Amino acid sequence: MYPEIKPYHTSTLKVSDLHTLYYELSGNKDGAPVIFIHGGPGGGCDEKDRSFFNPSKYKIILFDQRGAGKSTPTASLEDNTTWDLVKDIEKLREELKIDKWHVFGGSWGSTLSLAYAQSHPDRVKSLTLRGIFTLRKSELKFFYQDGASHLFPEAWDEYLALIPEAERHDMILAYHAQLNSVDDATRIKAAKAWSKWEMATSKLYVDPSYINRAESDEFANAFARIENHYFINDGFMRDGQLLEKQEIDRIRHIPCIVVQGRYDVVCPATTAYALKKVWPELELHIVPDAGHSAREIGIAKLLVEATDKFANLE
Template sequence: MYPLIEPHLTDKLKVSDLHTLHYEISGNKEGTPVIFLHGGPGGGCDARDRSFFDPAKYKIVLMDQRGSGKSTPMASLEENTTWDLIKDIEKLREQLSIEKWHVFGGSWGSTLALAYAQSHPDRVKSLVLRGIFTLRKSELRFFYQDGASHLFPEAWEEYVAPIPEAERNDMVLAYHAQLNSADDETRLRAARAWTKWEMATSKLYVDPAQIAQSEKDDFAEAFARIENHYFVNDGFMRDGQLLAEQEIDKIRHIPCVIVQGRYDVVCPATTAYALKKVWPEATLHIVPDAGHSSREAGTSKLLVQATDGFAHL
């Protein structure tokens, strides 16, 4: 990854009567534009996200999605759907007078990148996708109900702890009730447990720094509430919509690199493989010694190689 840099512009974009987004620009002011789409949903951007791109060649745009990061109001679920976010990306593109840009997204960011590209294929120069997530019911069931639980039993025990045993047949729905409780402590306890589950399972080797992130109440509440809101609503999409042949046909001409950790249990490799099967023109790299995180060495190396390769477009 490239060395850390500071943005040369940070600003706000009002996208509705309720929501105002935080965004920043770094790198080369005259460079080829790229937008980084963060995960979660609800995760927000991080300074290290700039480092996937050569700052001499790219005009690097980071945006905190609705309710996330430095965007306001924090953790808001109102007017917060996949299609609202796609409209926001377009508003930001127009605000910055960008005709076409590269799109980079991992995890939920890959979901949003695919949905955006399928909605506006004429605005996308390339796609770099990591840890593919298409929000199918089978994907949610594996991570939040029955799948990853077999690999991380001790973390799973902490995850289910806030939920009464009688309600554990649908963990996403049970968490929905607690994450929207009027009682602050109930809501925050659920938010911390939901977030810790993802942080504990994101890397091949558990990262104590990621676990600590789940204890930060503001981050945990935005991350957990917004994720759960999207998941309980099936991403506001038809099941399997992003993988449908008629949707892939819209983006088949766009150069795409997919980077997937072999041992990713948050977004298992089966989804990346399914995407490759319906989109054989895309390039798929499976990293043999990585989990879900973009920060694992093999994954970050391939992501940077991909952005370097597209910098001339």
């Protein structure tokens, strides 16, 4: 990854009566524009996210989605859907007077990248995607009900502990009740447990510092509440919509590189493979010794190689 840099411009964009987004620009003011689409939903951006791009070649645009990171109001679920976010990305493009840009996203960021590209295929120069997630019911069931639990039984036990046994048949629904409790203590405790489950399973080698992110009240509250809100609503789209042939046909002409960890249990490789089957033109790299995190060495290396490859794309 490239050395860490500071933004040369930070600002906000009011996208509705309620929501205001934080965004920043770094790298080369006259470089190829690239939009970084963070995960979660609700995860927000990190200063290290700028380092996937050559700062001498790219105008790097980071923004926090509705309710996430430095965007306000924090953790808000109102007017917060996939299609609101797609509209926000387009508003940001117009605000920055960009004709076409490169799009980079991992995990939920890959979901939103695909949704945006399928909505505005004429505005996307390339797609660099990681840890493909299309928010199908089968994907949610694997991570939040029956699948990853078989590989991380200790972490799963902690995740289960907050939920009464009678409610454990639908963990997303059970957590929904606690994450929307009027009692602050109940809500924050559930948010930390929800977030910790994801942080504990995101790397091939469990990283205690990564798990510690879940201890932040503010981060956990936004991350858990917004994720759960999207998942309880099936991503506000048809099951498997992003993989439908007519949707892929809209973006088939866009150069696309996908980087996928073989042992990603948050967004298992079966989804990246399903995308490759319906879109054989894309370039799929499966990293044999990696899990879910973009920070894992093999994944980060291939993501940087992808952005280097696209930097000079006309």
